[in-house]
Amino acid sequence: xxxxxxxxxxxxxxxxxxxxxxxxxxxxxxxxxxxxxxxxxxxxxxxxxxxxxxxxxxxxxxxxxxxxxxxxxxxxxxxxxxxxxxxxxxxxxxxxxxxxxxxxxxxxxxxxxxxxxxxxxxxxxxxxxxxxxxxxxxxxxxxxxxxxxxxxxxxxxxxxxxxxxxxxxxxxxxxxxxxxxxxxxxxxxxxxxxxxxxxxxxxxxxxxxxxxxxxxxxxxxxxxxxxxxxxxxxxxxxxxxxxxxxxxxxxxxxxxxxxxxxxxxxxxxxxxxxxxxxxxxxxxxxxxxxxxxxxxxxxxxxxxxxxxxxxxxxxxxxxxxxxxxxxxxxxxxxxxxxxxxxxxxxxxxxxxxxxxxxxxxxxxxxxxxxxxxxxxxxxxxxxxxxxxx
Numbered sequence: 443x444x445x446x447x448x449x450x451x452x453x454x455x456x457x458x459x460x461x462x463x464x465x466x467x468x469x470x471x472x473x474x475x476x477x478x479x480x481x482x483x484x485x486x487x488x489x490x491x492x493x494x495x496x497x498x499x500x501x502x503x504x505x506x507x508x509x510x511x512x513x514x515x516x517x518x519x520x521x522x523x524x525x526x527x528x529x530x531x532x533x534x535x536x537x538x539x540x541x542x543x544x545x546x547x548x549x550x551x552x553x554x555x556x557x558x559x560x561x562x563x564x565x566x567x568x569x570x571x572x573x574x575x576x577x578x579x580x581x582x583x584x585x586x587x588x589x590x591x592x593x594x595x596x597x598x599x600x601x602x603x604x605x606x607x608x609x610x611x612x613x614x615x616x617x618x619x620x621x622x623x624x625x626x627x628x629x630x631x632x633x634x635x636x637x638x639x640x641x642x643x644x645x646x647x648x649x650x651x652x653x654x655x656x657x658x659x660x661x662x663x664x665x666x667x668x669x670x671x672x673x674x675x676x677x678x679x680x681x682x683x684x685x686x687x688x689x690x691x692x693x694x695x696x697x698x699x700x701x702x703x704x705x706x707x708x709x710x711x712x713x714x715x716x717x718x719x720x721x722x723x724x725x726x727x728x729x730x731x732x733x734x735x736x737x738x739x740x741x742x743x744x745x746x747x748x749x750x751x752x753x754x755x756x757x758x759x760x761x762x763x764x765x766x767x768x769x770x771x772x773x774x775x776x777x778x779x780x781x782x783x784x785x786x787x788x789x790x791x792x793x794x795x796x797x798x799x800x801x802x803x804x805x806x807x808x809x810x811x812x813x814x815x816x817x818x819x820x821x822x823x824x825x826x827x828x829x830x831x
Contacts, residue, residue: 485556485579492631492638493555496645498727499631499638501741502734503554509764509798510771511546516790528569529779529787536573549575550767553616554734557629560594561614562605563779570782576613583615583625591615591625614778616771634733637726644723735763753801760798 492499515533517524524530536545553559556578564572576596584604586592594605594613605613617627631638724744731738737755768791776789793799810816810824 488629488631489555491642496638496642496730498641498730498741498743499634499734502630502731502736503551505736505740505759506554506734506763506767507547507550509760510550510768511543512796513764513768514792514795515542515772516792518788518790520786524787527783527787529783529789532570532573532779533775538572545573545575546771549616550771552578553618553627553767554630557618557620557627557632559616561616561775561778563610563612563614563782565610565612565782568610568782570779581613585625589624610782611778614774616774630733630735634730637729637733640726641723641730644726735759756798757801760796765793 493503494500515530517527517530534542536542540548549559549561552575558578558581560576560578560581562574562576563570564574577598580596580598582595582597583591584593584595592607594607594615596603596605607613618629620626620628727741727743728738731741731743737759739752739755740759772789772791776787780787780789794803807825810821813821813824816824
């Protein structure tokens with residue numbers, strides 16, 4: 443619950459104006475006033491160990507970013523839809539080097555990897571001209587006296603640029619909820635960090651097994667015919683050479699080990715079967731998918747029977763993950779850009795253009811068409827269309 447207080451310079455005068463401000467904000471700002479608050483995580487490690495080295499994380503981030511970036515924008519002034527407007531042109535071509543889909547895909551990708559995403563608006567004469575997505579690991583928040591962020595510091599190439607938010611708010615910061623941080627969001631990769639480590643370790647174990655398949659986790663114990671416990675130098679060299687030439691490497695994987703001359707094999711570690719190796723890796727993959735909100739069925743993971751078929755899983759993915767993200771973006775992006783045009787603008791999105799939602803749309807149209815108590819104009823309004831011109 444937000445608490446408010448009166449601010450005055452010498453008592454409360456009758457009819458004096460009240461200024462609303464948070465009583466808790468100054469306490470938050472006490473430790474951080476006027477200096478950057480560094481991101482409390484290693485973005486480089488999240489990016490490298492997660493996105494760059496883990497196929498499940500890579501596919502989850504790509505699936506969310508590509509799906510969300512493909513949703514077309516709609517723009518309204520009041521209740522009237524605008525077919526053309528400079529804001530729509532800006533979102534379609536935000537910069538000479540990028541299309542609108544490219545920019546949003548990059549922005550959504552940063553949000554999934556870091557939990558934070560930043561857009562810079564470049565204006566000329568007070569009119570927005572270009573938009574750029576900035577790397578979150580280079581951005582630092584600078585809180586002000588009231589605890590709110592008053593500026594952002596962007597550092598790259600040995601230089602730091604400060605963006606003051608009171609100068610038309612040149613930076614839009616979109617973040618995922620973090621219960622333990624006032625200024626930064628929580629990435630799905632952080633929540634799934636343990637599962638990512640398990641999945642990466644399992645992949646590394648598989649690679650090592652293929653590279654060194656003739657060296658199982660155990661020991662060759664020599665028991666000579668007369669009880670001697672050591673091999674001669676010649677015997678040791680010969681045994682080592684035979685192991686390297688005949689049993690090591692991927693081409694020799696699974697080849698039986700022939701023991702002779704008093705040699706005995708002793709197991710010294712749990713094998714894949716004892717560790718339930720494959721299921722542990724699949725469980726980690728499903729946990730990663732859960733953190734990102736991607737149904738495991740869409741990733742081809744075995745053992746997931748939550749959805750009857752791919753269509754149901756894809757519909758759940760859009761409804762539970764993609765659409766809430768697009769709705770959050772539309773509100774934040776629309777509020778941030780609309781104030782620059784001096785109009786009552788509202789940014790929305792067109793779900794009718796999403797193929798994955800076609801079955802829901804067909805079912806809605808069928809129900810509305812069968813409603814005999816509605817006339818044609820009421821039916822058009824019920825499915826989101828305006829009156830005929």
